Amino acid sequence: MVARAELPDGARAMIDAAVAIGDDTKVATVIELARATWPGDSAEIDAIESQWKVELAQRKSAKAAHEAEAVRQAGFFALWSGEGEFGGFKSSGNTDTAGISASLKLERKGLDWAHLVKARVDYQRQDGTTSREQFLASYEPRWQFGKNVFAYGLAQYERNRLQGFDGRYAVSGGLGYKVIDRDGLSLAVKAGPAWRVTQFTDGSSESSLAGLAALDFDWQVLDRLKLTQDTNVVAETGGEAVLIVDGSNTTLNLVTGLDFEVSDRLRARMAYQIDYDSNPPAGKVSTDTLTRATLIYGF
Incomplete structure (x- = not known):
């Protein structure tokens, strides 16, 4: 993840917990709350959000590729x-x-x-x-x-x-x-x-x-x-x-x-x-x- 030295530990822990849960909607909500609570650290929060979106896109792309390969290899009587x-x-x-x-x-x-x-x-x-x-x-x-x-x-x-x-x-x-x-x-x-x-x-x-x-x-x-x-x-x-x-x-x-x-x-x-x-x-x-x-x- 991007360095987050200026952001309070509580904020970092809150965002990391949301990411660990794996609910993308909750992550977006927590990031918006962090941005509203610590407006002075918005640049760092933006960097965290950008990195999270990159990781999210990579995860979704890997999942889609895996599902497509599973469909491609499935027999006619499957699916x-x-x-x-x-x-x-x-x-x-x-x-x-x-x-x-x-x-x-x-x-x-x-x-x-x-x-x-x-x-x-x-x-x-x-x-x-x-x-x-x-x-x-x-x-x-x-x-x-x-x-x-x-x-x-x-x-x-x-x-x-x-x-x-x-x-x-x-x-x-x-x-x-x-x-x-x-x-x-x-x-x-x-x-x-x-x-x-x-x-x-x-x-x-x-x-x-x-x-x-x-x-x-x-x-x-x-x-x-x-x-x-x-x-x-x-x-x-x-x-x-x-x-x-x-x-x-x-x-x-x-x-x-x-x-x-x-x-x-x-x-x-x-x-x-x-x-x-x-x-x-x-x-x-x-x-x-x-x-x-x-x-x-x-x-």
Whole structure:
């Protein structure tokens, strides 16, 4: 450390104790208090602060390098985190029922690559028959090749007999951009071409070139309250491999959620979902809504 001959022993001991604790906020507070208490020694205190900032930067740089190397050496099955969700829902549109909802989300973040796996099921039986049976599973790898720019891939499977299809398979790839990326607030958008195959409940099927656009918004409103918004729009061309100008079918999936943090790992969520199909099969309506009340456990 820099020589501090003029500074009282009590002041030196106070600063050294704060540095030993390792709390950077406390160190900054103690230095400001020392500067206000001994204004005549401000030059020496400034020198102490400058040396502390140099050591702090070196420590943070070494820690970041160590963490980056640990990530680089980690196997594919390491570094995964996730959350499980379970609760109930009430739907309106084609049905007016209540049921159960469950989902699993797994995520792996590396230095440049990230992998996201999602699965969800909404299920309802009424009067001995199944009145809702909706499944969704997806896998999305991302490559971050710029500060805010990334490339994505997407493979997705849906099943929703209520909306008239036994299976809907989609693959997509394109570019995304992090519009906002800071503590408590994030917004990312992505878009790209997609290929979608739909198997209808009447036995027919169709495949089509489509365009996909998506938005992901998170806002930490309060310490324990978080607003989430996920939106996916897919516009089809009706099976012709041409530029999407006048799509024959557009689908929209919009999920708005409000999370309340119960503990470090447990959250309560209220979510509202809209599924829109501009050209549904005969006898089906265009819009389904779903309101969920669930508990989420992170791991």
